[in-house]
Amino acid sequence: AVGETVVVEEDKMDAVTALSGSGPGYVFRFMECMVAAGAAVGLEQETARRLVLQTFLGAAHLAKESPDSLSRLRENVTSPGGTTAAGLSVFEEMGLEARRWPPRAGEARNWAGGTEAFHGTLTSRACARLRYKRFKGVKAP
Secondary structure, X not given: OOOOOOOOOHHHHHHHXXXXXXXXXXXXXXXXXXXXXXXXXXXXXXXXXXXXXXXHHHHHHHXXXXXXXXXXXXXXXXXXXXXXXXXXXXXXXXXXXXXXXXXXXXXXXXXXXXXXXXXXXXXXXXXXXXXHHHOXXXXXX
16 A cells, blocks of 8 residues: 655654554554454454444544544543543553654664564553453454
């Protein structure tokens, strides 16, 4: 897929690779976890997949078209005490925080290279926490 071209200084290329070059893989993994979570609570696999795809497409479209910040968009869809707030609190417990994105400049090369520090935090632990907190006994993909 081809998106927009962004010009950056050469010393920022590792960070670009980590964020946008590897980003689709991270998004797909997160999507896999969401599909598995939907199937774990009784949805047909294809139904869960369609719902997840439409969720990502809709959220990405809204983020692209809206003048609001991503934080404001998240706040707008998060009801106090609701299911979104509960899920987001699990992410916070896992350490999935903005200050970890992207890592310090010195870590960008390792981050892009697929170190466990990043992958373990975002993907495997995210699926494991979803499994533990919400779907005990269901094996993450």
